[in-house]
Amino acid sequence: MPLATKIAWSALGVLVAIAYGLSIGGVIRKVMARIQGRIGPPVWQPFIDLGKNLFMRSATHHGVMFILGPVFRAAGGIGLFLLIPVIVGDPRFENFAFSGDLLLAMYFLFFGSLGMALGAGEGGHPHSPIGIGRGLAQMSSFELPFGLAVVAIAAQAGSFSIAEIVASQQGGVLHWNLFANPFASVAAFLAFLGMNMYAPFNIVGAPQEIPVGPPTEYNSQFLSLMMAGRAIFAVAKMVLYMDLFLGGAHSIPEAFVKTFLIYFWSVFVGAVFPRFRTEQAIRFFLGWPTAAGIAGVLLVMFR
Amino acid sequence: MTDTKRTLPVLPPAPPEGATPHAPVDDACFLGERPDVPKLREALATIKNWFRANSLWVMAYGTGCGSIELRPLTTARFDMERFGMAMRPTPRQSNVLIISGYLATKSLKRVIRSYEQMPAPKWVVGLGSCTINGGMYWDSYNTINRLDLYLPVDVYIAGCMPRPEALLAGFSYLMERIKKGEANGWHHYLENLDWYKENQKKLITDWDMPDYNW
Amino acid sequence: MDTILDEIRTRFAVTWEHEQRPDLLQVGVEPVTVVPLLTWLKAHTPYVQLTHMSVVDWLEEGQFQLTYLLTDPEGFRSLMVVTRIDREEATAESVWELWPQAVTYEQEINEMFGIRFPGSPRQGVPFILEGWDDIPPMRRDFDTVEYMNAHHPSRPGREHTDPRTYVGKVVGEKGYLHD
Structure with a gap:
């Protein structure tokens, strides 16, 4: 496939991902509203x-x-x-995957938050640095179980390439890393709760406490760019998890179903749990999730 | 009052001849009222106004007892989120400022700051009779009697206190006005900034903030 | 209770006393006696907590009535120490060294009634009012309607009714609701 075509397909993929991320946000708001016994906004409310x-x-x-x-x-x-291949074996949706892209992806997971920290810090509102401090503390704590899980998965597949990790999970549902390495999966999916910043790990935004945290000073067009960025970031995370633990996707509907399930794991947890304080969240992530991550690494070592 | 449009209950005097207006004319304002705005821009403005009307973010700031009637709006019984409305805790992200009930002189200063920090277009809803004519606190030494002297009010909701249903009715009226391009209080504020500032400074004797708070 | 009251009677010149409830006693003293009495109460009786300080403006008698509400946190009873100071001079002794929270009460009283508490911190610092340039608003000779008319223009067309006459007209020939 020529490079220009590849770029065009990737650009289309980005647009679709933004739209998908926004609509999934609308579905979440609707689901939350129904759980609370309300009618809720229309599903396309994030677009509005x-x-x-x-x-x-x-x-x-x-x-x-x-x-x-x-x-x-x-x-x-x-x-x-x-960086992440969305559909296995389809060159149109493989994006720009290369060997060792998992390391770069892990860096990109936190790149956005660091940029936000610098930007929101310049906003000058006292709530922004409070939110950033909490966010970075929480981030560095859930990074540990997530990193352990990624190390376990990469060691198991013998590669840091996402495409090869996906390839190593083919051949049936039980080959998925979700079942092949359940400890690493538990660690990673618990870390996912913190990554998505829904309750109980929504101390960063903390509505009603430090109003909205980092984006306190962001308005109008900045805010819409942030909403779009958040949408595509959520989709990218889901696709990454789908590739690492659910064996990737072979068709677009499969990708939608799997990412939806991954995301709603955190939504359903968030709908019923109250909020952790920062130090409680850190203690939580350094407890059982980290232990599960270590167990996942050990499982690979002594297999 | 002879003002039949109910947009701006108090009309300040016209600016003197030759004075430069503070605000440029937005294409979203004055739909159908200005023949010099091209049809295409007017159509675009209609679309913009539809978006603005269907996603009103309300500043979560209660000045008086009326804010107790705002809280039920987020609950299951009244649920303002089905109209796309949400509470935002920061003026930078809100579009609607609700003056809920009586407004103390001390609060007025903060309200002006918050109002001017909101991105335009922005709308003010006066809630309860205290904002209209002072209500039952008309003779209190530290509450204002008429909100429209200090901020441009787009919609008044009468009552002491108005029920949440009345609030919802007021908000849907505001949405209608926005869609029609009639709710231009923010524009009016910028056009007549001197008049508003004069009124504000008459009341706030220890003015220790910039003339306009960006 | 009675023993404490007896001791107060013996030690200090009590001008009047009144038992409002079994657990709420009022004791009136001269202004010079207030601080010694409060010091003694805090040191030797269970009334260790200053719950409230309030002022009543007796305009006709030319006096301010200062009330210190002390609470016994374990016995669930209260004692009010009441004194009257001259309205023109309007100076009282500060109790902030006994109870630090009195600073805020004294600041508010200073702002709202114009009573001075020499030695108390934050006297003259604005508490609620900002840029106030009239006589203190809680004094009874402050005409709030006149102030409103001067500062806050009211909307044309509003009618004002005096509640007492209006309710009287509604209720009937009595003229007011309660006798």
Whole structure:
């Protein structure tokens, strides 16, 4: 496939991922509303919010880094998405996967948050650094079980290439890493709860406490860029998890079903749990999830 | 009042001849009222206004007892989220400022700050009779009697206190007005900034903030 | 209770006393006696907590009535120490060294009634009002309606009714609700 065609397909993939991420956000709001006995917003509400923020007439910024914050976040999401093969064996949706891309993907997972930290810090609102401090603390704690799980999976497949990890899981449901290495999967899926920042790990945004945390000062067009970045970031994370633990996808419907299930694992947990404080969240992640991650590595070592 | 449009209950005097207006005309304002706006831009403005009306983010700031009637709106019984409305805790992300009930002089200063920090277009809803004519606190030494002297009010919701149903009715009225391009209080505020600032400074004697809070 | 009251009677010049409830006693003293009495109460009786400080403006008698509400946190009973100070001079002794929370009460009383507490911190620092330039608003000779008319223009067309006459008209010939 010529490079230009590949770029065109990848760009289309990014657009679809943004749309998918936004609509999944709408479904989440609807589900949350139904759980709370409300009617809830229409499913396309995130699109309206995005458009509304785009059509705000004035925007206030606080400096170059403030503008770059959402850009970094969106770049992190898009970069992560572009590294991960979405559909196995389909050159159109393989994006720009290469050997060793898992390491870069893990870096991109946290790149956006670091950019946001710099940008929101320049906003100058006291709630922003509080949210950032909490977010980075929580992030570095769930990174440990997630890193252990990734190490276990990579050692099991004998490669740091996502495409090869997906290839090593083919041949039936029981070959998926979810069943082949259940300990690593437990560690990674518990870390996913923290990654998505739903309850009980939503101390970062912490509505009603430090109003919205890092994006307190972000308005209008910055906010819409951040919403789009968040959407594609969520999709990229789901696709990464699908590739690492659920054996990838062979067709687009399969990819939709699997990513939906992965995301709703965190939504259903979030719908029924209260919020952890930062130190509780850190203790949680350094407890059982880390133990499960170590067990996953040991399982690979002594197989 | 002779003002039949009910948009701006108090009309400040017209700006003097030759004065430069503070605000440029937005294509989303004055739908159908301005023949010099091309049809295409007007159509675009209609689309923009539809988006704005269907995603009203309300600033979660209660000035008086009326804010107790705002809380039920987020619950299952009234559920304002089905209209796309949500509470935002920061003025930077909100579009609607609700003055809920009586407004103390001290609060007025904070309200002005918050209002000016909101991105345009923005709308003000006066809730309860206190914002209209002082209500039962008309003779209190530290509450204002007329909100529209200090901020441009787009919709008043009368009552002491109005029930959440009345609030929802007021919000749907506001949405209608936004879609029609009639809710231009923010534009009016910028056009007549001097008049509003004069009124504000008459009341706030220790003005220790910038003239306009970006 | 009675023994404490007896001791107060013996030690200090009590001008009047009144038992409002079995667990709420009021003791009136001269202004000079207030601080010694409160010091003694805090040191030797269970009334160790200053729960409230309040002021009543007796305009006709030219006096301010200062009330210190002390609470016995274990016995669930209260003692009010009441004193009257001159309205023109409007100076009282500060109790903030006994109870630090009195600073806030004294600051608020200073702002709302214009009573001075020499030595108390934060006197004259704005508590609620910002940029207030009239007489303190809680004094009874402060005309709030006049102030409102001067500062806050009211909307044309609003009618004001005096609640007492309006309710009286509704209720009937009595003229007011309660006798």
